[in-house]
Amino acid sequence: MDFSWSTDQEALYERGLAFARNELGGGPGKDGGLQRATWSKLGGFGYLGLSVPTAHGGLGLDALTTVRMVEALGKGCADTGLVFSACAHLFACVMPIVESGTETQQRELLPRLCSGELIAANAISESGAGSDVFSLKTRASRDGRDYVLDGEKGWVTNGPTADVYLVYAVTKPGAGFLGISAFLVSRDTPGLTVGSPFKKMGLTGSPISPIYLEGCRVPESRRLGKEGQGSAVFRRSMQWERACLFGSYVGLMERTLEKCITFASQRVQGGKPIGKYQAISHRIADMKQRLEAARLLLYRACWKLDRKEDAMLEVALAKVAVSEAAIQSGLDAVQIHGGSGYVEEGGVEQLLRDAVPSTIFSGTSEIQRDIIASRLGL
């Protein structure tokens, strides 16, 4: 077992971290739209195609190096919403095209998705189908060489600005896992409309909205994978997302920890820095322990993905560990910073608000625990 990174991986990480710190503005964006200029910068560096083969315009990294790079992005970029949007684009939309797209789909879309020319959004969840994706109501009915899509999707990250939507719809009602198909729907397709962006408690730089499909005609050539393979495409995309996207929360936790150590060393109460009180120093020690434990689980999950082995258990363990550690880390940071941690001006409460949804998206903690339990034979 080798816990070290290669010289090339180290150098790439340092470049990614410097880029994230210096080139991405260092502040949360505004709700309602991604900045195209910033998106192009992410593409220019290679962040939108980390795990995409070089032949398609990506950096061609394995999952382990990819997660390390996402960690650099999460640590360096203060706008965790932007990081989340970039990861949702790459892992839930671009990777499915890499793994299941036709040559034409790959040629037409991948270079532009990697360069930052296009923004992608993943649309599966509906108001009545969240954790239970098999109760989707959106239908795709065959009509000659087209499909006609009808339905609505509830929470579509990047929805307000996306150019292409990966939409999951039922092609064979009652067939469960095999009844769902995936479609690449362009924003300008008649019958597709984008709803108003939601306001949310965190990840403010990541716009999210519903989308509506009404008689939305999509050619067969835009189906991703075979008919009935949508669930498999989605499941695989969630493996990428639950593993690699969560590198951003490892990076966020590292940034939070550093902020807490600095504050605890400088803030003097009762004649000494608060970090000299065991109540504070042990809380920080626990933050470090939780971060490192979660990080190792995440690396192991990515290592297994790279070996092309079944990684359902490892990915679920990592997802729960990273997301729950990130929320605890945000709570600890607020507590350590006292009143200045609670007010917006301190820049600390935002760390907590950005962490809270991580136990909900990409499959809730409860669903991950179900996966873990089922892998244990329960």
Ligand SMILES: Cc1cc2nc3c(=O)[nH]c(=O)nc-3n(C[C@H](O)[C@H](O)[C@H](O)COP(=O)(O)OP(=O)(O)OC[C@H]3O[C@@H](n4cnc5c(N)ncnc54)[C@H](O)[C@@H]3O)c2cc1C
């Ligand atoms: C910031 C953010 C971004 C998102 N981005 C996207 C996106 O880009 N595309 C997209 O399609 N969706 C997106 N979602 C939606 C997300 O995938 C769903 O919110 C998530 O799958 C949970 O579904 P739900 O909200 O309907 O909750 P529900 O499934 O209704 O769950 C409510 C509660 O019940 C629990 N629960 C449900 N079923 C079970 C069960 N069988 N056993 C035990 N407990 C259960 C859940 O764990 C949860 O605690 C996003 C959500 C958030 C918060």
